[in-house]
Amino acid sequence: xxxxxxxxxxxxxxLILPTTVLICVFKIGPIVTSISESVQSSKVDGFTMVNYxxxxxxxTFWNSTWVTLKMNLIMIPLQxxxxxxxxxxxxxxxxGITVFRTIFFIPFCVSLTISTVIWRMLLNINDGVxxxxxxxxxxxxxxxxxxxxxxxxxVILICSWxxxxxxxxxxxxxxxxxxxxxxxxxxxxxxxxxxxxxxxxIPLLKHTFLFVLVANTTANFLLFxxxxxxxxxxxxxxxxxxxxxxxxxAFSYSNRPRSSCIVVILLIIIGLICIVQNKALAGEG
Amino acid sequence: MRxxxxxxxxxxxxxxxxxxxxxxxxxxxxxxxxxxxRTQQDLxxxxxxxxxxxxxxxxxxxxxxxxxxxxxxxxxxxxxxVFVTAVTIAGGCxxxxxxxxxxxxxxxxxxxxxYILVMLSFMVPFESTAIPxxxxxxxxxxxxxxxxxxxxxxxxxxxxxxFIQFFKDIPLSLVEAATVDGASWPRxxxxxxxxxxxxxxxxxxxxxxxxxxxxxxxxxxxxxSKEIRTIQIAISAFSGERTIQWTLIYTATTLSIILPIAVxxxxxxxxxxxxxxxxxxx
Numbered sequence: 001x002x003x004x005x006x007x008x009x010x011x012x013x014x015l016i017l018p019t020t021v022l023i024c025v026f027k028i029g030p031i032v033t034s035i036s037e038s039v040q041s042s043k044v045d046g047f048t049m050v051n052y053x054x055x056x057x058x059x060t061f062w063n064s065t066w067v068t069l070k071m072n073l074i075m076i077p078l079q080x081x082x083x084x085x086x087x088x089x090x091x092x093x094x095x096g097i098t099v100f101r102t103i104f105f106i107p108f109c110v111s112l113t114i115s116t117v118i119w120r121m122l123l124n125i126n127d128g129v130x131x132x133x134x135x136x137x138x139x140x141x142x143x144x145x146x147x148x149x150x151x152x153x154x155v156i157l158i159c160s161w162x163x164x165x166x167x168x169x170x171x172x173x174x175x176x177x178x179x180x181x182x183x184x185x186x187x188x189x190x191x192x193x194x195x196x197x198x199x200x201x202i203p204l205l206k207h208t209f210l211f212v213l214v215a216n217t218t219a220n221f222l223l224f225x226x227x228x229x230x231x232x233x234x235x236x237x238x239x240x241x242x243x244x245x246x247x248x249x250a251f252s253y254s255n256r257p258r259s260s261c262i263v264v265i266l267l268i269i270i271g272l273i274c275i276v277q278n279k280a281l282a283g284e285g
Numbered sequence: 286m287r288x289x290x291x292x293x294x295x296x297x298x299x300x301x302x303x304x305x306x307x308x309x310x311x312x313x314x315x316x317x318x319x320x321x322x323r324t325q326q327d328l329x330x331x332x333x334x335x336x337x338x339x340x341x342x343x344x345x346x347x348x349x350x351x352x353x354x355x356x357x358x359x360x361x362x363x364x365x366x367v368f369v370t371a372v373t374i375a376g377g378c379x380x381x382x383x384x385x386x387x388x389x390x391x392x393x394x395x396x397x398x399x400y401i402l403v404m405l406s407f408m409v410p411f412e413s414t415a416i417p418x419x420x421x422x423x424x425x426x427x428x429x430x431x432x433x434x435x436x437x438x439x440x441x442x443x444x445x446x447x448f449i450q451f452f453k454d455i456p457l458s459l460v461e462a463a464t465v466d467g468a469s470w471p472r473x474x475x476x477x478x479x480x481x482x483x484x485x486x487x488x489x490x491x492x493x494x495x496x497x498x499x500x501x502x503x504x505x506x507x508x509x510s511k512e513i514r515t516i517q518i519a520i521s522a523f524s525g526e527r528t529i530q531w532t533l534i535y536t537a538t539t540l541s542i543i544l545p546i547a548v549x550x551x552x553x554x555x556x557x558x559x560x561x562x563x564x565x566x567x
Contacts, residue, residue: 003392004461011470015387016399018380022440023406025425030417031409037417089303094296102550103307109545110314111499113517114538117524118313121531129316132335165310173561222412225501229521243412250416251506259416266413274408 031267037260051257061262063237064245067152071241072220075156075163080212083164087171088197101172108165112158116226119158120145145231148238155226155239167212174208175201207281214277218270242266314542316340320535321349328532349536359537361512362519369434369504369515370497376439377493378486384440385448386474390460407442412502419506433507434515438497444489450562451485452478488559491552498545516541 006012041050055061090101107115122130123144131141144154178201186196202209224243227233233240233248242262250259320328323342331338353359387393388400418437419428427433455478463473479486501517508514514522520541524534549556 004390004457004464006391006464008470009393012387012391012393012396016384019384019440019445020399020402022380022436023402023442025421026418026437026440027406027409027414028402029421030414033420034414034417086306089299089306092299094299097303100303100307102553103310105549105553106314106546107310109495109549110542111501111517111545113499113501113521114541115313117520117534118317118538120524121534122313122316127329127332127531129332129335129339132332132339135333136335161309161313169557169560173557218410222410224412228505229524246416247502250419256420263413263417267409270409270413 034260034263034267037257038264041257051261055258055261060237060240061245064240064242067237067239068221068223068241068243071152071156071223071239072217074153075159075220076213076216078156079160079163079167079216080209082160083167083212084171084209086164086168087175088201090168091172091175104168105165107162108169110162112162112225113229115162116158116229119154119161120230123154146235148235151231151235151239155230158226158230159220159223163216167216170208170212171205174205178204210277210280214273217273221266221269314539317535317539317542320532321539322346323532324348325530325532349532350540353533353536353540357523357533357537359519359540362514362516363540365431365513366498366515366517369431370494372431373435373438373497374490374493376435377441377444378489380439381441381444381489382448382479382482382486383474385445385452386478388445389449389452389455390457403442403445405442406440407446411438415502415506418503422507428507429510429513430508431513434504434513437503438493438500441493444492447489447492447559447562448482448485451482455481484555484558487552488555488562491548491556492559494548495545495556 038051039047039049041048044050086104090097090104110118122128125131125141125143125146128144130144134142142150144150182200182204183196186200191199222243223241224247227239227241227244228247231239233244243266246259246262246266249255249262319341322345324344324346327343331343384403388396388403422428422433422437427436459477460473463477468476499517500515501521504515504518505521508518516537520534520537523529523537
């Protein structure tokens, strides 16, 4: 693209100065400190991997890694499928669809914090309305967030209640960009709904799917709020995700090196995801 | 005739699914609203067994709303959140727009290096660095200050990208003509660029609003004291207290979601435009 060369050489630098300084201090700064903290120890001089060794020999860490992975493996496909179906539904041209579209957006306006606070009360074993409702069908009360069997699933559902509304917006934006002439042509050729869906819509939305997949994975690896408010990592560590473990290490056990190691591992995971995404996009040209 | 029946059946099925999802989307919010308008006794007494009274109050009262402001000082966190969000929006819109203006219109030495910084800030989500950021904030004496909540949220690669996407479409010849006419750069920015970019300012402002109003992890770390905490932190702390009446928590949550919903619904189009710009750029 053509850009302007100007005589006042300092002007562009002045314009980018505030954001550059802020990014360096508040973004690059923490990345650098966490890396340096993770490879230093009060017991050893200079560079050391002792913190990582300690972390890797710790069962709690491996449990957290497993919980984080398990959560992602369930949550990401669930959210992508539900969000895509919701987008397809509100993209239908029927009466009153804009009202439904707006309603579907609303959970996104409720922060994850508030969503968790609300759902924690709704799902409560003693005074929760969900258990009260299930009582109609003679189902015994369930400790959604206090029972080891259900806690992770409940966290996933709380996140998805809000998350699906958010990711739906991306799919809807993608669907709006699809040329409707293609559908008409396919209809005339006698293609059914599912044929059109799998042969036209989904291939055309490949970029959107890839973006949502990557953004959703990144966000979920950093999931913290519903665990901190909803379950505090419990019961029995069944929802103790990596972010929460890093938070506890730093602020409950004052073990900064351990926390830094986990943060660095999370940053590496995010970096890898970004590289894979760029490769996938570049592959298409 | 047959295909017409089939069509009707399809439409009926579609509406059923739509209503079902709408119900799931709205139920928690409507339940909050309803529970905030009843007394604690009314709520617990009608919970088991499940009847329509479990959902709808017997008598309506606004007592909870009065109590939450009078006895629990809820006005303070509301004010804190409004203040922090407003300043972040103002600062974020201005500073990110200026940077984007420089990246789109000018050629300068080191542009690529600085641009990589922006990319990095776009790729690395805020949450991932929040925990180590605490150490930096405490060294800069930002803990328990408004500045501590605002400053780290101002510069945002996502918002810079958004502005760049938009500024790209402004014809450079227009800018160049203005320079030939002797217009100063602040004037060019304020009188040519900004008026053309009004929609993107709404989008950027809305995106900053949604993320800042709803942010949790960072305020939790940096602003714990009662004087300065935001709604999200206040409600989370509030709901952790064992003795608190649930109807009051329902009231607080209802209050906290009114504004985001009221702002988002009329402006949803702008938000969708914003995330589309972001996802195209990837």
